[in-house]
Structure formats: structure tokens, C-alpha cells
Amino acid sequence: MNSTILLALALVLVLEGLGPMVYPKSWRKMILALANLPDAVLRRFGGALVVAGFVIYYMLRTHLGG
Structure with a gap:
């Protein structure tokens, strides 16, 4: 890894x-x-976190020359 x-x-x-x-x-x-939140809200929140994580990772990799 x-x-x-x-x-x-x-x-x-x-x-x-x-x-x-x-x-x-x-x-x-x-x-x-x-x-206590509905499943749909938790799924959207989790999906947004995953997308944000990928975007941040991509931005750091391209700006830091990785």
C-alpha cells in the first residue's frame, strides 16, 4: 500500500x-x-464526503507533483 x-x-x-x-x-x-437521520440523508452526506475526499486528494496530488 x-x-x-x-x-x-x-x-x-x-x-x-x-x-x-x-x-x-x-x-x-x-x-x-x-x-436519528433518515437513511437517504446519511447516504447523501456520506457520498458528499467521499467526493470531497477524492477532490482534495486529486488537488493535492496534482499541486504537490505526486
Whole structure:
């Protein structure tokens, strides 16, 4: 696996871990609110995150000369 992908995964894990570590009560409220959303909304939100991730990855790869 490409080391860039592993570094990106490590960064995602760090950022995802900061929420419950620093703001546990707010994080719990957000998760409960997300759990109550309809499936269609969650799918659109997830799809938007995937597209945004690919766009950011593509932009970084082209601008950094990767």
C-alpha cells in the first residue's frame, strides 16, 4: 500500500479521535443526532464526503507533483 495513503489514514484516525477525546458530551450529542437521520440523508452526506475526499486528494496530488 502506498505510504501516502497510510499517512492519510493515520491523519484521519487522529482527527476522528480528537472529537470524543476533547469534547465527549458534544460528540455524543452529534452521534445521536446523526443516528436519528433518515437513511437517504446519511447516504447523501456520506457520498458528499467521499467526493470531497477524492477532490482534495486529486488537488493535492496534482499541486504537490505526486
